[in-house]
Amino acid sequence: MSSTLLAAPGENLTAFDILLWVALPYASIATFLVGHYWRYRYDKFGWTTRSSQLYENRLLRLGSPLFHYGILLVIVGHIVGLLIPEDWTESVGISDSVYHACSAGLGIVAGVATLAGAAILIYRRRTTGPVFSATTGNDKIMYVLLIGTLLLGFGTTVFNNANNHPHHYRETVSPWFRSILSFRPDTDLILAAPLGFQLHVIAAWLLFAFWPFTRLVHVFSLPIGYLTRPYIVYRSRDRELGSRPEPRGWERIR
Numbered sequence: 001m002s003s004t005l006l007a008a009p010g011e012n013l014t015a016f017d018i019l020l021w022v023a024l025p026y027a028s029i030a031t032f033l034v035g036h037y038w039r040y041r042y043d044k045f046g047w048t049t050r051s052s053q054l055y056e057n058r059l060l061r062l063g064s065p066l067f068h069y070g071i072l073l074v075i076v077g078h079i080v081g082l083l084i085p086e087d088w089t090e091s092v093g094i095s096d097s098v099y100h101a102c103s104a105g106l107g108i109v110a111g112v113a114t115l116a117g118a119a120i121l122i123y124r125r126r127t128t129g130p131v132f133s134a135t136t137g138n139d140k141i142m143y144v145l146l147i148g149t150l151l152l153g154f155g156t157t158v159f160n161n162a163n164n165h166p167h168h169y170r171e172t173v174s175p176w177f178r179s180i181l182s183f184r185p186d187t188d189l190i191l192a193a194p195l196g197f198q199l200h201v202i203a204a205w206l207l208f209a210f211w212p213f214t215r216l217v218h219v220f221s222l223p224i225g226y227l228t229r230p231y232i233v234y235r236s237r238d239r240e241l242g243s244r245p246e247p248r249g250w251e252r253i254r
């Protein structure tokens, strides 16, 4: 075939494609990593959820676990769907149709829980006076990016699975995502995905870039030190058990 008819991979990319599918992902990853380092170095005391539990507890007790357990399931789904290549799941006997049925089922349960939790938390934030007063401009931008990413991801999943010929994102979005992580971006792959998937991914990169400057830093506050910290040492107040003599001036009042 003539070489003029066959475009080499990446040959037809515009500057805008490179901006969206190469520059944006790397700028976002760099800002995410350096931003967290900077925030930890210079704003250790601001590394907090800025909890509003003191102001309102009833709605928080319902919305918060729904949102957090839902998003944990969403994260597990993304790790499996984006990082595990299709031929790996096929080689252990999971057919494409079984994979898609499980991913759609779990994805929709996870998405509904996350969005329902988020709806309760936002309703609470808007209607509880002191919680609303404690909401900053930064929080509002964060909520728009977070909810935008969630709605675009969930909407895409629902529409895609309602379609008779669903798009196989494990042949486009997932290998593209891995090509970014391996520093060999293959932009043709993401350009082959439907618009809904592309918008979801752009929203996610914007969210990741803004993340280190928001309350979302609390995600990286696991009490890992608990695993290695010394046990709490209990000392008896019983005088007879202590072997050291009482220092002068510190004698017990009897």
Ligand code: HEM
Pocket (backbone or CB within 6 Å): 073, 074, 077, 078, 081, 082, 103, 104, 106, 107, 108, 109, 110, 111, 112, 114, 146, 149, 150, 151, 153, 154, 155, 156, 157, 160, 169, 173, 174, 177, 197, 200, 201, 204, 205, 207
């Ligand atoms: C660059 C990073 C990301 C990529 C490449 C990506 C890719 C995808 C893809 C391909 C799907 C469709 C799955 C399906 O149809 O079964 C999806 C669904 C979804 N995504 Fe993402 N995503 C990213 C980041 C995020 C983030 C940061 C969030 C949350 C804030 C999120 C929330 C969702 C939700 C809620 C769904 C619906 C399915 C579910 O509930 O798990 N995504 N995403």
